[in-house]
Amino acid sequence: MSAPAISAPDAAQQPEQEVEVLHWWTAKGEIKAAEVLQGSLEQQHIGWKNFAIAGGGGESAMTVLKSRAVSGNPPSAAQLKGYDLQEWGMLGFLTNLDAVANTQGWDQLLPPVISQIMKYQGHYVAVPVNIHRVNWLWINPELLEKAGATVPDSLESFFAAAEKLKQANIVPVALGSDPWQEVTLFESVALAVLGPQGYRRAFVDLDPDMLSGESMVDVFRQFERMRQYIDVKTKALEWSDASAMLVEGKAAMQFMGDWAKGEFSALGKAPGQEILCVPAPGTQGFFTYNIDSFAFFKHSDDLSIQAQETMAQTILTPAFQREFNLAKGSIPVRTDVDLTGFDTCSLASSTAFQLNQQNNTLVPSISQGLASTSYVQAAIFDVVTDFFHSKQADPEKAANQLARAVKSAR
Ligand code: GAL
Numbered sequence: 001m002s003a004p005a006i007s008a009p010d011a012a013q014q015p016e017q018e019v020e021v022l023h024w025w026t027a028k029g030e031i032k033a034a035e036v037l038q039g040s041l042e043q044q045h046i047g048w049k050n051f052a053i054a055g056g057g058g059e060s061a062m063t064v065l066k067s068r069a070v071s072g073n074p075p076s077a078a079q080l081k082g083y084d085l086q087e088w089g090m091l092g093f094l095t096n097l098d099a100v101a102n103t104q105g106w107d108q109l110l111p112p113v114i115s116q117i118m119k120y121q122g123h124y125v126a127v128p129v130n131i132h133r134v135n136w137l138w139i140n141p142e143l144l145e146k147a148g149a150t151v152p153d154s155l156e157s158f159f160a161a162a163e164k165l166k167q168a169n170i171v172p173v174a175l176g177s178d179p180w181q182e183v184t185l186f187e188s189v190a191l192a193v194l195g196p197q198g199y200r201r202a203f204v205d206l207d208p209d210m211l212s213g214e215s216m217v218d219v220f221r222q223f224e225r226m227r228q229y230i231d232v233k234t235k236a237l238e239w240s241d242a243s244a245m246l247v248e249g250k251a252a253m254q255f256m257g258d259w260a261k262g263e264f265s266a267l268g269k270a271p272g273q274e275i276l277c278v279p280a281p282g283t284q285g286f287f288t289y290n291i292d293s294f295a296f297f298k299h300s301d302d303l304s305i306q307a308q309e310t311m312a313q314t315i316l317t318p319a320f321q322r323e324f325n326l327a328k329g330s331i332p333v334r335t336d337v338d339l340t341g342f343d344t345c346s347l348a349s350s351t352a353f354q355l356n357q358q359n360n361t362l363v364p365s366i367s368q369g370l371a372s373t374s375y376v377q378a379a380i381f382d383v384v385t386d387f388f389h390s391k392q393a394d395p396e397k398a399a400n401q402l403a404r405a406v407k408s409a410r
Pocket residue numbers: 024025030055056057058132239259290291292368
């Protein structure tokens with residue numbers, strides 16, 4: 001029997017339109033979420049050219065994006081968020097999305113705190129994908145029980161639980177060695193000590209007295225206490241490797257945003273049951289936000305522009321918002337999406353977001369680039385990671401260094 005003729009792919013099957021998307025979602029849970037976006041576009045006959053750059057937090061991805069843009073060959077779309085949108089908007093690279101936003105009513109659909117982040121000089125330059133809550137503590141309950149420890153709800157009860165775990169020879173806290181992971185821990189300690197107003201005065205207003213004052217010294221003091229409960233020598237540990245340590249019973253707790261929830265789900269663990277979610281100790285009732293978004297780089301041909309507009313519009317449909325956020329561990333940016341089927345952690349996140357939005361106590365994540373420019377963020381990263389790894393950590397000196405470093409980065 002002759003081999004079946006291998007026909008050239010039918011031209012009708014080749015997507016005419018295509019988007020090349022730069023992102024850093026390469027962990028198991030992140031891949032599942034990215035595949036929801038890919039599927040949503042392919043259903044509309046838009047090809048997906050995956051441009052994934054590994055490295056949680058996106059630092060490597062941003063380096064690659066800069067080289068692509070500078071060489072005049074930017075991707076169609078890139079995962080860009082927070083203050084980076086202002087910097088890229090100022091450089092003139094980003095497509096104006098007002099037409100799609102007006103058609104779909106983004107100003108009515110989105111919480112004001114989110115629509116403001118998406119605009120440069122009053123025009124939409126990005127579409128928001130999700131709302132991640134960063135001030136979470138994830139817990140393996142079996143290990144806590146084994147050590148006779150209880151779920152912490154304050155810094156003091158956290159240190160008590162961590163001490164019991166340490167005495168039981170269980171690694172209390174899993175933390176990777178990236179500065180952004182250390183700052184994710186630092187910012188939750190800061191929120192616990194300073195409260196939302198103090199946090200914003202320090203890290204949004206960049207008030208020098210707040211940055212160098214006694215309360216910031218106490219933040220560094222509490223942060224230093226954390227070190228004894230973290231296996232600091234773990235090298236090159238991705239955030240997702242730290243999440244895996246909880247699943248494998250190699251560590252009891254992880255301070256991380258709820259993208260970790262997507263990872264626990266992808267690893268087969270039920271968040272809120274097999275891996276517990278509690279607000280980072282001392283931050284009960286508060287909400288540190290991280291908003292993922294996609295920006296679109298200027299391209300001249302109509303097919304690319306149409307594909308970009310379709311991608312932006314698709315991301316804010318209720319169906320996509322529901323399916324994507326179920327996989328990503330975040331909650332929808334639209335407040336009118338049915339949360340049936342979301343787990344208790346996400347429901348708690350949604351309740352906390354709405355409460356903090358009403359009370360104007362939402363705080364932006366420092367580690368995720370939502371609080372300040374990349375220059376100020378880099379200054380904070382340097383001071384915090386140096387302090388965390390210093391043999392002679394001095395809280396008072398660190399607070400003064402922080403104020404000076406931020407001042408010079410403004
Ligand atoms: C953040 C991003 C999240 C999550 C995390 C870990 O910057 O906003 O979506 O993926 O990095 O890679």
